[in-house]
Amino acid sequence: MNRKCLALLLILAGCSSVHWEKPGATRDSVDGDLRACTTAAQAVPIVPALRTSPTGTEVLPHPTDRDADRQLQEGERVQNCMRARGYTLRSG
Numbered sequence: 396m397n398r399k400c401l402a403l404l405l406i407l408a409g410c411s412s413v414h415w416e417k418p419g420a421t422r423d424s425v426d427g428d429l430r431a432c433t434t435a436a437q438a439v440p441i442v443p444a445l446r447t448s449p450t451g452t453e454v455l456p457h458p459t460d461r462d463a464d465r466q467l468q469e470g471e472r473v474q475n476c477m478r479a480r481g482y483t484l485r486s487g
C-alpha cells in the first residue's frame with residue numbers, strides 16, 4: 396500500500412467507523428490481535444526514508460518528518476499483521 400493510500404486510510408479512520416473483521420472473531424479476540432500487532436509493529440526499528448533535495452542529493456528527513464515516517468511504517472506493519480491473521484478492514 397502506498398503512503399498516500401495509508402494516509403487517507405488513517406484520516407478516514409479518524410472520521411468514520413473503521414474496524415477489523417474476521418469470521419467468528421469476538422470483540423475481545425479482535426482487540427487482543429490488534430494489541431499484539433501494534434506491539435509487534437512498535438518493536439521494529441524505524442528506517443528513516445531518505446529524501447532528495449532540489450540539488451539531487453539524498454538527505455535525512457527533518458525530525459518531524461521522521462515521526463510521520465514512523466507512524467506510516469507502524470500503520471503498514473499493523474495492517475499487514477492483521478491481514479496475515481485473516482482480518483479485513485471494514486468501514487461502517
